[in-house]
Amino acid sequence: MYLKQLSVINFKNYEEAGLTFSEGVNAFLGNNGAGKTNLLDAIHYLSLCKSYFNPIDSQQIKQGTDFFIITGTFSKNDKQEAVACSVKRNQKKQFKRNKKDYQRLADHIGLLPLVMVSPYDISIIIEGSEERRKFIDNVISQTDNLYLDELIIYNKVLANRNALLKMIADTGRYDPGLLEILDEQLITSGSRIFEKRKAFMEAFTTIFNKHYQFLSDDAEQVELIYESQLLNENFAALLKKNIERDRALERTTAGIHKDDLQFAIHGMPMKKFGSQGQQKSFLIALKLAQYSFLNQQKGFKPLLLLDDIFDKLDDQRVTKLMQMVSNHDFGQVFITDTSDARVKNIFTHMGVPIKLFKVKAGEIDA
Known part of the structure; x- marks a missing residue:
């Protein structure tokens, strides 16, 4: 399973953005506050019907607007899965799969499994x-x-x-x-x-x-x-x-x-x-x-989202981690980092292709 395309409208700091992904490793690169993590959160919405960071949907709407829309196209078992999430202020969240509304959001959980690794996870400890x-x-x-x-x-x-x-x-x-x-x-x-x-x-x-x-x-x-x-x-x-x-x-x-x-x-x-x-x-x-x-x-590989995971890890652990996520045990991977050079060097050294997206103030350059 992998995510082919993602589009967002009025989501957090994005007015509008559309991205097409590699089936392997994808990296969002840019300074802190540029909106890298927001793209991971949009993917998290499509999988688990909610933000990873904030349970209040209306707070994900871009300031000065009244709604947000996230859509994505997944490839799963050689079939297309079109998923859409929309939130309007003071209205119930809408979630659709292949243009059909869910009666219960719980019915979507597990269909497109995902694992997110974030600095916020320290709360678990x-x-x-x-x-x-x-x-x-x-x-x-x-x-x-x-x-x-x-x-x-x-x-x-x-x-x-x-x-x-x-x-x-x-x-x-x-x-x-x-x-x-x-x-x-x-x-x-x-x-x-x-x-x-x-x-x-x-x-x-x-x-x-x-x-x-x-x-x-x-x-x-x-x-x-x-x-x-x-x-x-x-x-x-x-x-x-x-x-x-x-x-x-x-x-x-x-x-x-x-x-x-x-x-x-x-x-x-x-x-x-x-x-x-x-x-x-x-x-x-x-x-x-x-x-x-x-x-x-599940019998297939979930999505793996790695948000700012290089911070506070020594070089040995970073190398070990990248060896793990780039081998055949893992499928599609999304990474955020502030350093273009670090990401390029790691994956070039391992001979692993990577698709890069430069993020700056809610704008994306692929």
Whole structure:
């Protein structure tokens, strides 16, 4: 699968732009703020129906205009896939595939899989557990369209249970029958999500370890561990054990919404003891493992988007990374960088053809 053409109108800092891509490596080159990353984000919209950086669609509309349109033509299994996303201020987002509207955006997720690597990914390491759960959910959702539905159900029931706990605290009226119904719904949905996360992490960890060891040349020992309360106790028992605590805190304190990933280097937390280069290598290995997992599950190569990935990586890790992304294990690749010379030298040295796009203040010169 690869993206043949992309066009944007009134998207972020672009008034209008149209690009035709190589099936291999494509690079957007220019100064910071020129709009390189915005092109990657437009591609992300076509794959996952949303921005990678900002969940508010209306904030992607170019200043002084009332709408944006992103269109793309993909080649997949020798067939053309035309995808279009449009947003007008104060109106619902429209998303079309081959000129047909989607009833649910969730039905598009996974059709055109994509992996994005960005400096913003550092939040996976340094922020709270929600960022790490999002990472797991993003990967599984692109391979299992029922998983996203299950997550939606779980979060709705969780919100209802928390509202009931607050109402009990506010009014003093305890309705064990209603709480039991919500518990049953939460257990059913949560247990399904847990089993899928557990199975995913068992397969994913092996792939991750392989990628990190290649990137670091076997110089560092890292660990990726899935943590869940459900690994040690079934969900029903957890809810029953924690009911008094839940009532006191007015929220549900046990469940898969507390799942986390533990990242370690040489047995110590990566967040505190990993250098910037080691943290970035860890993140890149996570994303490349995501790519490999999607490739295995889908049976074709996803798109790979690398935003400003050379920063804070030493030359050895950069070379290793470029060796990986330019070989037959990866398909179409999009890269952003501020240095023309660096990108040209890397790929010329490896004998890999690359298509260059010069970006300056929302204008593109191919």
